[in-house]
Amino acid sequence: MELTTRIVLASRPTGRPAAEHFRLETVPLPTLGEHQVLVRNDWLSIDPYMRGRMMDIRTYAEPVGLGEVMVGDTAGEVIASRDPAFAVGDHVVGILGWQRHAAVDGARLRRVDAARLPLQAYLGVAGMPGVTAYVGMIDLCEPKPGETVVVTAASGAVGSTAGQLARLRGCRVVGVAGGAEKCRHVVDDLGFDACIDYKADDFKACIAQAVPDGIDAIFDNVGGEILATLLGRVNHFARIALCGAISELDNPQPHGLKRLLPFIVNRVRLQGFIVSDHAARWPAAIDELSGHVAAGRMRSRESIADGLAAAPAALIGLFEGRNLGKQLVRLG
Amino acid sequence: MELTTRIVLASRPTGRPAAEHFRLETVPLPTLGEHQVLVRNDWLSIDPYMRGRMMDIRTYAEPVGLGEVMVGDTAGEVIASRDPAFAVGDHVVGILGWQRHAAVDGARLRRVDAARLPLQAYLGVAGMPGVTAYVGMIDLCEPKPGETVVVTAASGAVGSTAGQLARLRGCRVVGVAGGAEKCRHVVDDLGFDACIDYKADDFKACIAQAVPDGIDAIFDNVGGEILATLLGRVNHFARIALCGAISELDNPQPHGLKRLLPFIVNRVRLQGFIVSDHAARWPAAIDELSGHVAAGRMRSRESIADGLAAAPAALIGLFEGRNLGKQLVRLG
Numbered sequence: 007m008e009l010t011t012r013i014v015l016a017s018r019p020t021g022r023p024a025a026e027h028f029r030l031e032t033v034p035l036p037t038l039g040e041h042q043v044l045v046r047n048d049w050l051s052i053d054p055y056m057r058g059r060m061m062d063i064r065t066y067a068e069p070v071g072l073g074e075v076m077v078g079d080t081a082g083e084v085i086a087s088r089d090p091a092f093a094v095g096d097h098v099v100g101i102l103g104w105q106r107h108a109a110v111d112g113a114r115l116r117r118v119d120a121a122r123l124p125l126q127a128y129l130g131v132a133g134m135p136g137v138t139a140y141v142g143m144i145d146l147c148e149p150k151p152g153e154t155v156v157v158t159a160a161s162g163a164v165g166s167t168a169g170q171l172a173r174l175r176g177c178r179v180v181g182v183a184g185g186a187e188k189c190r191h192v193v194d195d196l197g198f199d200a201c202i203d204y205k206a207d208d209f210k211a212c213i214a215q216a217v218p219d220g221i222d223a224i225f226d227n228v229g230g231e232i233l234a235t236l237l238g239r240v241n242h243f244a245r246i247a248l249c250g251a252i253s254e255l256d257n258p259q260p261h262g263l264k265r266l267l268p269f270i271v272n273r274v275r276l277q278g279f280i281v282s283d284h285a286a287r288w289p290a291a292i293d294e295l296s297g298h299v300a301a302g303r304m305r306s307r308e309s310i311a312d313g314l315a316a317a318p319a320a321l322i323g324l325f326e327g328r329n330l331g332k333q334l335v336r337l338g
Numbered sequence: 339m340e341l342t343t344r345i346v347l348a349s350r351p352t353g354r355p356a357a358e359h360f361r362l363e364t365v366p367l368p369t370l371g372e373h374q375v376l377v378r379n380d381w382l383s384i385d386p387y388m389r390g391r392m393m394d395i396r397t398y399a400e401p402v403g404l405g406e407v408m409v410g411d412t413a414g415e416v417i418a419s420r421d422p423a424f425a426v427g428d429h430v431v432g433i434l435g436w437q438r439h440a441a442v443d444g445a446r447l448r449r450v451d452a453a454r455l456p457l458q459a460y461l462g463v464a465g466m467p468g469v470t471a472y473v474g475m476i477d478l479c480e481p482k483p484g485e486t487v488v489v490t491a492a493s494g495a496v497g498s499t500a501g502q503l504a505r506l507r508g509c510r511v512v513g514v515a516g517g518a519e520k521c522r523h524v525v526d527d528l529g530f531d532a533c534i535d536y537k538a539d540d541f542k543a544c545i546a547q548a549v550p551d552g553i554d555a556i557f558d559n560v561g562g563e564i565l566a567t568l569l570g571r572v573n574h575f576a577r578i579a580l581c582g583a584i585s586e587l588d589n590p591q592p593h594g595l596k597r598l599l600p601f602i603v604n605r606v607r608l609q610g611f612i613v614s615d616h617a618a619r620w621p622a623a624i625d626e627l628s629g630h631v632a633a634g635r636m637r638s639r640e641s642i643a644d645g646l647a648a649a650p651a652a653l654i655g656l657f658e659g660r661n662l663g664k665q666l667v668r669l670g
Contacts, residue, residue, distance in 0.1 A: 229598040251599045264594040266561040267583045269610035276608045278601030 008035040011314050012105035015070045018062055021256045022325050027060060028076065028318040036109035043092045044109050047082035047102055051129035052311075052320045052333040053163075054250060067282075075103040076317075079134055081118070081125045082337075092117070099128045104317055106337055122300055130163050130332035131306040132296045138281040139167035139225075140291035142247035144175075145284070146277050147223035151176030154217050156236055159227035160201055161188040163306070163332035164249060167295065168225045169198050170304045177223075180216045182232060184327050191330060196305055204232050213239065229253045230261040237263070240272050248278040255325070307331030340367040343646050344437035347402045350394055353588045354657050359392060360408065360650040368441035375424045376441050379414035379434055383461035384643075384652045384665040385495075386582060399614075408436040408649075411466055413450070413457045414669075424449070431460045436649055438669055454632055462495050462664035463638040464628045470613040471499035471557075472623035474579035476507075477616070478609050479555035483508030486549050488568055491559035492533055493520040495638070495664035496581060499627065500557045501530050502636045509555075512548045514564060516659050523662060528637055542567050561585045562593040569595070572604050580610040587657070639663025 009032050016029035038044050059070050059077050070077050080102040084092050089112035092098065097120040102108040118128045130136060142164075149155050149172045157169040160181025169192070172179045181192040181201035192201035200216040202209060213235055220241035226233050230253030233246075254260040268274065298304035309329040311320040317335045324333055341364050348361040370376050391402050391409050402409050412435070416428040421444035424430070429452040434440040450460045462468060474496075481487050481504045489501040492513025501524070504511045513524040513533035524533035532548045534541060545567055552573040558565050562585030565578075586592040600606065630636035641661040643652040649667045656665055 233598070248598055248601050251597070251602060254597050254599050260597050262594055262596040262598070265583070265586050265592050266565070266580060266594070266610070267586050269580050269608065270583060270612065272610065273612060273615060274610050276601065278598070278604065278606050280602065280605060283605060 009033065010035045010105065010107040012075050012103070013314060013317055014073050014075055015060060017072070019057075019060055023057055023060055023318070023321055025318050025322070030315055035107055038086055038088050038109050041089050041111060042087075042109045043084055043089050043098075043112050043115060044086035044107065045080075045082045045098055045100070045102060045115070046085045046107055047080040047105065048336070048338050049081040049126040049129055050104060050314070050317060050335040050337055051079040051081075051133070051135075052317065052324055052329075052335060053079065053135065054252065054324060056321055057255070057325065075105050077101065078104050078317075079129050080108075081129050081133075087112075097125055099133065104314065106314060123296060126308065126332075126334050126336075127296075127299060127306070129334060130308065131167050131299055131304065132292055134281060135163035135332065136167050136295045137284070137288055137291040138249060139164045139171060140295060141281055141284045141287055142225050142249050142279060143168040143171045144291075145287065146247035146279060147172070147225055147245050149175045149177045149223055152178075153222035154178045154180065154219055154241075155223045155225065156180045156182065156217065156221050157198075157225045158182040158204075158232055158236075159250070159252070160192045160196075160198065161307075161330055162227065165225065165227055166192070166196050166306060166331060167304070168249075170196055170298070172223075172225075173197055173199075174298065174303065178219075180213075182213075182228075182236075188330060191307065195307065210235050223247075225249060227252060230257075234261060234263060237268060237274070240268070240274055242272050244272060244274045246274065246276040248276060252325075309333045311335045313337070341365065342367045342437065342439040344407050344435070345646060345649055346405050346407055347392060349404070350401075351389075351392055355389055355392055355650070355653055357650050357654070362647055367439055370418055370420050370441050373421050373443060374419075374441045375416055375421050375430075375444050375447060376418035376439065377412075377414045377430055377432070377434060377447070378417045378439055379412040379437065380668070380670050381413040381458040381461055382436060382646070382649060382667040382669055383411040383413075383465070383467075384649065384656055384661075384667060385411065385467070386584065386656060388653055389587070389657065409433065410436050410649075411461055412440075413461050413465075419444075429457055431465065436646065438646060455628060458640065458664075458666050458668075459628075459631060459638070461666060462640065463499050463631055463636065464624055466613060467495035467664065468499050468627045469616070469620055469623040470581060471496045471503060472627060473613055473616045473619055474557050474581050474611060475500040475503045476623075477619065478579035478611060479504070479557055479577050481507045481509045481555055484510075485554035486510045486512065486551055486573075487555045487557065488512045488514065488549065488553050489530075489557045490514040490536075490564055490568075491582070491584070492524045492528075492530065493639075493662055494559065497557065497559055498524070498528050498638060498663060499636070500581075502528055502630070504555075504557075505529055505531075506630065506635065510551075512545075514545075514560075514568075520662060523639065527639065536564050545571065555579075557581060559584060562589075566593060566595060569600060569606070572600070572606055574604050576604060576606045578606065578608040580608060584657075641665045643667045645669070
């Protein structure tokens with residue numbers, strides 16, 4: 007009997023995920039049901055949302071059940087098919103979970119062109135993180151040429167794409183990231199106009215200096231004191247896209263926002279969003295992003311962990327800020 | 339020489355306005371310049387925004403200068419005119435300040451129909467507070483039939499209109515107001531489905547009970563713990579129009595919002611706004627509101643103080659919640 011490997015949720019974290027919450031299992035290769043497709047996953051995407059799905063709390067999606075395969079976006083190749091829409095050798099992405107093989111209905115797969123972009127790009131800049139950046143930046147931040155836009159978690163998969171999209175729209179783009187190495191990457195490799203290290207003592211002064219004309223839009227992944235500091239510099243009619251609030255995780259006393267009056271005085275709009283609500287925007291987003299990457303106008307960095315067994319550590323590292331750019335696991 | 343009266347800003351408050359910050363003056367009746375119109379103001383509107391203009395702080399408008407006439411919306415009658423667009427006897431509204439007479443360019447006046455609605459209605463439900471309610475409720479809260487909408491400061495000039503507009507759109511409307519008398523007025527006279535007294539010990543339980551299907555939109559004038567409580571009950575894709583944040587005034591330790599994650603999980607939009615940005619909406623708003631009032635579909639309560647000298651106490655009372663409905667000063 008042919009075997010394959012998978013990682014299931016062994017127990018639920020109360021705070022950050024740790025190794026003990028995962029269990030690597032060896033199981034029989036799944037057999038194909040009618041209309042099903044057997045996929046060999048070559049890449050697993052590691053994303054912040056996974057943490058919420060490990061916990062037994064009401065969020066915008068059902069939690070993963072104990073003993074069930076961890077949820078995750080994957081890219082791979084069709085190795086057997088009973089669905090006429092998919093042929094052996096097709097490259098496909100889906101949300102097939104932390105496992106090397108999966109037998110699924112074809113409706114759960116999307117075929118991608120691995121000749122145009124590397125397969126794993128469809129998990130990053132040309133995938134869910136890219137569309138997240140696109141919806142938040144283009145639709146919610148509405149950047150206009152000459153405006154100043156700030157992006158937090160700027161070296162991450164989403165932030166790096168959001169900032170580059172604003173640059174391509176003619177904005178001055180300032181990133182916020184943790185540490186000198188990430189800030190250098192954001193400016194030197196990604197082309198942001200500036201990047202501020204939020205761990206620096208003079209963080210607030212640096213922000214003030216980096217946005218001499220104020221801030222017109224914020225793409226935020228962190229919340230907390232960083233967002234509050236940025237809010238002190240917003241221009242009238244500023245837009246804030248709230249993509250994440252990582253500073254509030256593991257934090258019994260989050261910073262929050264002390265006052266709402268500045269939202270009125272400056273007519274600020276703040277919009278929380280989740281990319282899965284914006285299915286209609288996927289084609290336009292993927293098309294534009296793929297074009298930018300293929301033409302060399304947009305860059306993306308990857309942090310790659312090797313082998314399914316390395317996935318838990320990769321997710322844990324994400325919440326310690328150890329990744330630079332898109333965190334992936336190469337399953338092959 | 340004919341004389342008239344006016345009230346000027348005598349000194350700047352640091353907290354709430356008090357009598358000492360105002361000075362009543364008797365001055366010569368102004369003479370008419372070329373193209374000017376002499377107006378006898380019969381009504382002065384008392385509005386929360388006045389407080390900000392008394393202080394020497396950067397808000398969305400210039401502060402009133404020391405010794406200058408206090409800013410304020412007025413309704414009155416043309417008693418002399420060197421502008422062919424205005425005739426003696428015309429009823430007009432403008433922002434002519436706390437004074438019985440003013441000589442101004444015709445461009446600063448808007449003619450109103452005192453036969454359709456009482457003149458002072460153009461300072462309330464069919465004036466700036468009404469348009470504020472209209473823009474915040476219709477354009478920003480976007481109420482849909484069957485939705486649950488909450489309005490804070492529900493018995494005030496703005497809140498009472500905002501709530502009635504949502505009722506007319508087919509929503510379940512819950513008010514929040516201070517004290518049993520105001521709450522009774524909001525339900526019995528204005529037709530809200532329920533009104534919760536925020537001073538009651540069981541305020542949070544009452545809110546929960548009043549919104550069994552959650553909250554789809556909030557028209558907020560207060561901020562603070564009330565808004566935070568409401569946020570705990572919002573449905574996905576809820577809209578919040580931030581019109582005021584009265585709980586933050588005189589408050590060195592405002593409640594604020596502790597967490598932003600709920601904005602993401604529930605995809606909440608929060609939009610601060612100021613009515614003067616929405617000049618293009620005035621005609622539609624005034625037209626709809628006047629129609630509702632004239633047809634008896636919308637009610638408005640007035641608190642009337644008599645004589646210009648009573649204006650300071652009327653403004654002070656506004657911040658003590660002493661008014662019910664629109665606070666006016668009858669100047670005649």
